[in-house]
Amino acid sequence: xxxxxxxxxxxxxxxxxxxxxxxxxxxxxxxxxxxxxxxxxxxxxxxxxxxxxxxxxxxxxxxxxxxxxxxxxxxxxxxxxxxxxxxxxxxxxxxxxxxxxxxxxxxxxxxxxxxxxxxxxxxxxxxxxxxxxxxxxxxxxxxxxxxxxxxxxxxxxxxxxxxxxxxxxxxxxxxxxxxxxxxxxxxxxxxxxxxxxxxxxxxxxxxxxxxxxxxxxxxxxxxxxxxxxxxxxxxxxxxxxxxxxxxxxxxxxxxxxxxxxxxxxxxxxxxxxxxxxxxxxxxxxxxxxxxxxxxxxxxxxxxxxxxxxxxxxxxxxxxxxxxxxxxxxxxxxxxxxxxxxx
Amino acid sequence: xxxxxxxxxxxxxxxxxxxxxxxxxxxxxxxxxxxxxxxxxxxxxxxxxxxxxxxxxxxxxxxxxxxxxxxxxxxxxxxxxxxxxxxxxxxxxxxxxxxxxxxxxxxxxxxxxxxxxxxxxxxxxxxxxxxxxxxxxxxxxxxxxxxxxxxxxxxxxxxxxxxxxxxxxxxxxxxxxxxxxxxxxxxxxxxxxxxxxxxxxxxxxxxxxxxxxxxxxxxxxxxxxxxxxxxxxxxxxxxxxxxxxxxxxxxxxxxxxxxxxxxxxxxxxxxxxxxxxxxxxxxxxxxxxxxxxxxxxxxxxxxxxxxxxxxx
Ligand SMILES: Nc1ncnc2c1ncn2[C@@H]1O[C@H](COP(=O)(O)OP(=O)(O)OP(=O)(O)O)[C@@H](O)[C@H]1O
Ligand code: SF4
Ligand SMILES: [Mg+2]
Numbered sequence: 001x002x003x004x005x006x007x008x009x010x011x012x013x014x015x016x017x018x019x020x021x022x023x024x025x026x027x028x029x030x031x032x033x034x035x036x037x038x039x040x041x042x043x044x045x046x047x048x049x050x051x052x053x054x055x056x057x058x059x060x061x062x063x064x065x066x067x068x069x070x071x072x073x074x075x076x077x078x079x080x081x082x083x084x085x086x087x088x089x090x091x092x093x094x095x096x097x098x099x100x101x102x103x104x105x106x107x108x109x110x111x112x113x114x115x116x117x118x119x120x121x122x123x124x125x126x127x128x129x130x131x132x133x134x135x136x137x138x139x140x141x142x143x144x145x146x147x148x149x150x151x152x153x154x155x156x157x158x159x160x161x162x163x164x165x166x167x168x169x170x171x172x173x174x175x176x177x178x179x180x181x182x183x184x185x186x187x188x189x190x191x192x193x194x195x196x197x198x199x200x201x202x203x204x205x206x207x208x209x210x211x212x213x214x215x216x217x218x219x220x221x222x223x224x225x226x227x228x229x230x231x232x233x234x235x236x237x238x239x240x241x242x243x244x245x246x247x248x249x250x251x252x253x254x255x256x257x258x259x260x261x262x263x264x265x266x267x268x269x270x271x272x273x274x275x276x277x278x279x280x281x282x283x284x285x286x287x288x289x290x291x292x293x294x295x296x297x298x299x300x301x302x303x304x305x306x307x308x309x310x311x312x313x314x315x316x317x318x319x320x321x322x323x324x325x326x327x328x329x330x331x332x333x334x335x336x337x338x339x340x341x342x
Numbered sequence: 343x344x345x346x347x348x349x350x351x352x353x354x355x356x357x358x359x360x361x362x363x364x365x366x367x368x369x370x371x372x373x374x375x376x377x378x379x380x381x382x383x384x385x386x387x388x389x390x391x392x393x394x395x396x397x398x399x400x401x402x403x404x405x406x407x408x409x410x411x412x413x414x415x416x417x418x419x420x421x422x423x424x425x426x427x428x429x430x431x432x433x434x435x436x437x438x439x440x441x442x443x444x445x446x447x448x449x450x451x452x453x454x455x456x457x458x459x460x461x462x463x464x465x466x467x468x469x470x471x472x473x474x475x476x477x478x479x480x481x482x483x484x485x486x487x488x489x490x491x492x493x494x495x496x497x498x499x500x501x502x503x504x505x506x507x508x509x510x511x512x513x514x515x516x517x518x519x520x521x522x523x524x525x526x527x528x529x530x531x532x533x534x535x536x537x538x539x540x541x542x543x544x545x546x547x548x549x550x551x552x553x554x555x556x557x558x559x560x561x562x563x564x565x566x567x568x569x570x571x572x573x574x575x576x577x578x579x580x581x582x583x584x585x586x587x588x589x590x591x592x593x594x595x596x597x598x599x600x601x602x603x604x605x606x607x608x609x610x611x612x613x614x615x616x617x618x619x620x621x622x623x624x625x626x627x628x629x630x631x632x633x634x635x636x637x638x639x640x641x642x643x644x645x646x647x648x649x650x651x652x653x654x
Contacts, residue, residue: 108555120546125568170644
């Protein structure tokens with residue numbers, strides 16, 4: 001499925017030394033985040049951290065709370081979603097201590113998000129070039145003329161042919177993949193310090209996907225940005241991630257560096273995902289091929305470990321909730337028997 | 343290509359609407375009583391009655407009269423007023439500026455109050471601002487227009503003696519009828535604006551606007567309103583019919599010398615050419631505004647014109 005690009009890999013390994021030595025600055029840290037509606041908790045006690053130049057991949061089946069975690073990290077949750085608990089700091093600033101206008105100044109400039117459904121995420125009655133240019137007008141103080149010119153360059157940089165023509169198009173005149181790339185161009189416009197990409201390349205064909213991943217890598221190398229990359233595609237994870245957080249039913253169930261995770265997956269859920277990948281990988285939708293059973297609905301999670309009904313290792317102990325604890329070094333897993341798998 | 347076909351279809355439909363309106367009024371007027379016997383004293387000699395009939399073309403059969411009427415109308419001749427021996431069109435056109443003045447002022451009040459209240463209610467959903475705006479909307483919607491007109495007269499003219507209640511002599515006379523007309527329609531516009539805004543505010547692209555770091559004013563002005571405006575413009579266009587109907591009633595209650603008042607009088611007096619002329623004019627206005635609304639719609643919503651340059 002995925003074209004592994006040697007250039008990308010080598011660019012990645014250069015930085016890994018810096019990251020491992022812990023010198024890089026923490027860009028985003030999420031501690032104990034719980035997001036819910038009045039009826040159920042959708043994201044529970046999630047803690048994440050990304051440092052400058054680092055790429056964290058969020059993986060997990062559909063509905064396990066990846067997108068909501070990203071939204072909350074941007075401070076974008078709105079009715080009916082409520083952030084019940086947790087602290088989100090961006091470059092050392094607690095987001096909840098900032099006013100809406102201060103947040104607005106940060107968003108789009110220092111932290112940017114690429115949304116999952118790009119076609120719906122673009123304004124249908126505005127030309128796409130204008131939608132990109134707007135970011136530059138607001139944050140960089142450019143004139144509309146300058147901004148639109150720069151928008152065309154950005155559109156070209158995400159590999160869209162005839163960028164000056166496309167800039168004048170409305171979203172409905174572009175394909176899903178093109179809208180996705182417009183969104184990417186918009187997010188990259190101000191060279192943010194944190195880029196959150198929610199399934200940013202899922203709608204793209206393999207060649208374009210490789211091109212976009214390379215573009216993001218290059219930009220990251222240039223600006224030392226932190227990146228959170230949500231994906232279903234473990235091939236992409238292998239290619240782009242420094243660290244991985246596996247989510248299941250609203251919780252992070254395993255985190256590790258990408259090498260560690262692929263070599264030695266500890267949580268039965270992660271092992272299931274890997275096994276699916278070995279068996280001819282992804283389905284036609286690009287989704288992870290099914291592990292037996294389905295993700296429980298947030299309002300009807302089983303008692304104890306949420307993965308219990310689907311887990312072939314489940315014992316009575318699993319009726320109590322396993323904590324996300326370090327197993328080997330900084331490799332953490334939320335399973336009572338993770339130590340046995342190590 | 344598409345555009346020309348679109349315009350032609352609209353034009354044809356507009357002409358058909360005009361023809362239907364005029365035909366309907368023509369028939370209703372002929373079957374609802376003889377104008378000659380109503381205008382002349384009862385003891386008029388039959389010879390004179392017959393003379394009048396011939397002069398007004400009422401001695402012919404109804405189909406004959408109809409063909410003749412349409413034929414001359416196509417040539418710009420809408421007949422002579424029975425009352426006032428001048429061309430009906432001239433008589434009616436004299437009154438048009440007054441109605442336009444009232445209508446435009448009423449419409450502006452409708453748009454300003456309706457949009458403002460609707461947008462405020464949507465942005466402050468569930469607060470007292472929202473409740474007040476919606477209470478006002480229900481008030482405007484459920485209040486019969488003549489009743490509101492009378493209420494206004496009672497309060498502002500009779501009780502507080504602030505404003506004149508009847509006639510069109512000064513600018514002061516314009517205030518009560520224009521406000522009455524404006525308020526009646528503003529309620530509906532406010533309700534539509536609110537629901538349209540609420541729907542738009544929940545769209546994913548509004549979240550994108552927030553993620554881009556746009557402040558509230560910019561999000562509302564540059565992203566929410568252009569989308570919310572699409573259904574609201576349609577409603578405004580549709581309300582124009584209501585506005586004209588309302589104008590007839592309001593003009594009558596406030597004795598505002600426009601074509602609405604003239605229409606009521608002309609119907610009472612069986613002044614057929616004048617009634618027909620007014621109906622034709624009103625229908626024409628509606629057709630034209632409908633056309634304008636359609637054009638605006640296409641301009642506001644780029645998705646309407648399906649340009650075939652979609653590419654993957
Ligand atoms: N606005 C909302 N109101 C109520 N529930 C929501 C809302 N948004 C998401 N959810 C629920 O929260 C859960 C997590 O959703 P989320 O979109 O974060 O999943 P995801 O991991 O991104 O899945 P996918 O891979 O399909 O994008 C789901 O059960 C979803 O139904
Ligand atoms: S805690 Fe038990 S049920 Fe949950 S993953 Fe581990 S073994 Fe399976
Ligand atoms: Mg998602």
